Amino acid sequence: ESYTDTTTVKNAIQVKLVDDLTELFATTAAIVAGSGVMVSADDASVAYLDGKLVAGDGISFTVNNPAAAETMTIAVDPASEAETLAGTEVSKPVTPATLLTVIGSTFSYSRPLFTYADTDTITIGPGGYYLAGKGWVYWTANITFDLGSAGSNAGSDDLAASKWFHIALDYSAVSGAGVLTASDFINRNEDNVTPAYSGTKGGVYQDTNDRTIFSILTNGDSEIIRFIHTNDTIFWAERIVNQAQIDIDNAWTDIGALIIPEYATFAKASFITSGNTWFWRTNGITDPPDGHPITEYSGDRSIITEVATDDSQIIEVISMVSDAATIIGKTDGWRFPLGM
Structure with missing residues (x-):
């Protein structure tokens, strides 16, 4: 053209x-x-x-x-939780949700101060925890928690005589990450739950999703036994006898279970001894054979020490004399385990 x-x-x-x-x-x-x-x-x-x-x-x-x-x-391919924890991925972004999960499961709590208030009430000081499935939860003021179904949470178990009651974050009550109130906590009777450490969730959990943060013990009148919380240790206001006076000679012998929660393995214990040198060891351990000294002096003695046990809450003791040796065991307190 x-x-x-x-x-x-x-x-x-x-x-x-x-x-x-x-x-x-x-x-x-x-x-x-x-x-x-x-x-x-x-x-x-x-x-x-x-x-x-x-x-x-x-x-x-x-x-x-x-x-x-x-x-x-x-299209973005973010790092998974496992890749974020490994810290070796150099080309993938990390989402806020994954970051919260990783931080929460690694640095999972800021333990509050627990204080005895009265026979059915405790005070929970400011603190925070990572609650698996919900996120980081916290509170910035003292919380008064009344135990029992008529207390702060209707789902709580009523206090009963001579029982452990485990205080937990109530998964079903917590709406999500953020500030908690008294109704977000729950107490459960030891007969109804079994707190245990979860490595996946990074804490002690009961009922699968409720995170255990503390435990109280009741007396024969179904009242909270007074306690004192300092650092990672709970002291009983008055030590509790776990083994009445018993004659034990030069053979390793179990004594009465320590008065500590089922998930605890370290206790403050005191002993009143007669006779000569005494030793203790964790239940079932035979090597090394000598264990740890309670007292290495002759005559009657009273001493407080820290002991390690297993999930039986029992320790073994032995006297270095073959007769006329007696011991009384008392529990002075217990230590928080890993994840609490």
Whole structure:
């Protein structure tokens, strides 16, 4: 095809040139602004797709749209919880949810101060815990927690005589991460739950989802036994006899179980001894054979020491004389285990 009208040809060229320059300027502006450009460690090679500069995978966008801004979607592959914990992934982002889970399961609590208030009430000082499935929960003022179904949480077990009651974060009551109130705590009778450490959740849990944070013991009148909390240790206001006076000679012998929660393995214990040297050892351990000294002096003695037990809460003792040796065992307190 030939054109004899040079003006028509010139005008057509000008129109085409203007259109092309307009699209070029729009594309350049979009690239400068960041639209349509992706740099990826997975695929650093540069390619052109429909006139748009692209590097990497997982990108989709609207093209050939000079009348409006380009749109672009980038598929992101975030690091998993395991990859975040490993700390070796260098090219993946970490989402806030994963970060919270990792921090929560690793640094999972700020233990509050627990204080005896009266026969059915304790005070829980400011603190915070990671509650698996909910997130980081906390409170910044003292919480008065009344035990029993008529107390702070209707789901709590009523106090009974001579029982352990475990205080926990009530998973079903907690709505999510954030500030807790008294109704978000629950107490359960030792007969109804079994607190145990969960490495996956990073704490002591009962009823699968409720996180155990403390325990109280009642007396024969179903009243809370007075306690004193300091650092990681709970002291009984008055030590409790766990072994009445008994004649034990030069043979390892179990004594009455320590008065500590079922999940605890360290106790403050005191002994009143007669005779000669006495030793204690963790239940069932035979090597080394000598254990730890209670007293290495002759005559009657009273001494307080820290002892380690197992889930039986029992220790063994031995006297170094074959007769006329008696011992009385008392529990002075217990220590919080890992995760509490």
